[in-house]
Amino acid sequence: DTAVSQTPKYLVTQMGNDKSIKCEQNLGHDTMYWYKQDSKKFLKIMFSYNNKELIINETVPNRFSPKSPDKAHLNLHINSLELGDSAVYFCASSHTFTNQPQHFGDGTRLSIL
Amino acid sequence: AQTVTQSQPEMSVQEAETVTLSCTYDTSENNYYLFWYKQPPSRQMILVIRQEAYKQQNATENRFSVNFQKAAKSFSLKISDSQLGDTAMYFCAFMMRGYSTLTFGKGTMLLVSP
Numbered sequence: 489d490t491a492v493s494q495t496p497k498y499l500v501t502q503m504g505n506d507k508s509i510k511c512e513q514n515l516g517h518d519t520m521y522w523y524k525q526d527s528k529k530f531l532k533i534m535f536s537y538n539n540k541e542l543i544i545n546e547t548v549p550n551r552f553s554p555k556s557p558d559k560a561h562l563n564l565h566i567n568s569l570e571l572g573d574s575a576v577y578f579c580a581s582s583h584t585f586t587n588q589p590q591h592f593g594d595g596t597r598l599s600i601l
Numbered sequence: 602a603q604t605v606t607q608s609q610p611e612m613s614v615q616e617a618e619t620v621t622l623s624c625t626y627d628t629s630e631n632n633y634y635l636f637w638y639k640q641p642p643s644r645q646m647i648l649v650i651r652q653e654a655y656k657q658q659n660a661t662e663n664r665f666s667v668n669f670q671k672a673a674k675s676f677s678l679k680i681s682d683s684q685l686g687d688t689a690m691y692f693c694a695f696m697m698r699g700y701s702t703l704t705f706g707k708g709t710m711l712l713v714s715p
Contacts, residue, residue, distance in 0.1 A: 519701055529640075529690060531705040544702060578646060585701050589636065592646035 491515050494579050494593040501569060502601050508565045509596045511579030519543075519585045520562035522554060525576040525595070534577075537562050538585040566598075574600045603628045603695050607706035614683045614713055621668075622678045622709045624693030632698035635669065635676045640708075641689040649691070652676065654698075683713045 492513045501507055513520065521544075522534040536544035540556040551567045566573060576595045582588035604627045614620040626635070637649040652660045652669050659667050664681045680687055693706040 521701075523703075529708050531692065531703075533702050533704075536702060576644065580646075582701050586699050587634065587696070588701060589634075589648050589651055590701070590703060591648070592638075595644045595646075597644075 492579055492581055492591050492593040494577075494596050496596060497594065498597050498599075500599045500601065503569055503571060505569050506565070506567045507569060507598070508563055509577055509579075509598070510561070510563045511593060512561050513579075513581040513591070514560065515581055515583075515591060517581040517583050517591075518559055519582045519588070520556065520559070521580040521582075521590065522562065522564050523578040523580060523592075525578060527575070531578070535562075535564075536585075543585060569598075569600050571600050574598060603630075603633075603697065603704045605693050605695050605704055605706035607691075607693055607709050609709045610707075611710045611712070614680075614711065616683055616685060616713055616715050618683050619679060619681045620683055620711065622680075622691050622693075622711065624676045624678070624706055626674050626676065626693070626695050628674070628695065628697075630697050634696040634698065635667075636694040636696070636703070637665070637667070637676075637678045638692045638694060638705075639687075639689045640692065641686075646692075650678065680711075685713050685715065687711060688713045 519538045535554045537556045579593040580590040635652045639647045668677045694703040
């Protein structure tokens, strides 16, 4: 009965590789997000999608490409991974785009060797 | 741009005691929402409490309550009867009305000891 689920929970890979993180929500929400939490635990918005359309892109390098095949899924693909991409990535969703609290997944810890 | 400041990187409290976590924010907006999220060692992000800026009454959720001072732009979280399971990182977050993007503070690590 998980509300927002991300896979994988852990991802260890080498610099230069391409990897994807998947996110699914079963809450019937319209809006989904990706956040990055750095090594100092600071959380920052990366992307926001509403009904499969990109709403927010917070100056994230274009090596990061989100894809939303339907409003229940928002996947994150990262090309040419760099050491600085090591972080925990959180997916979240909210009922609508405005004025709603967000429900978070359990995070994906990405480690670049 | 909005900023959220949590001035206490770490706090400790004993079980059953009360603790208050501080949060201040900076905005020129009049309508917004404030949140406290909890992140235990399991890494989940759990919504603790939410406050709407246009409501003067402080939000409460069981042992958790806030002291919202709009003029001072302060939004502190009080945890009563602290429990071991309250040990976690606590994040204060801001959201402008009409938007859904959260701006987070840097967090306060709360350790509850027996």
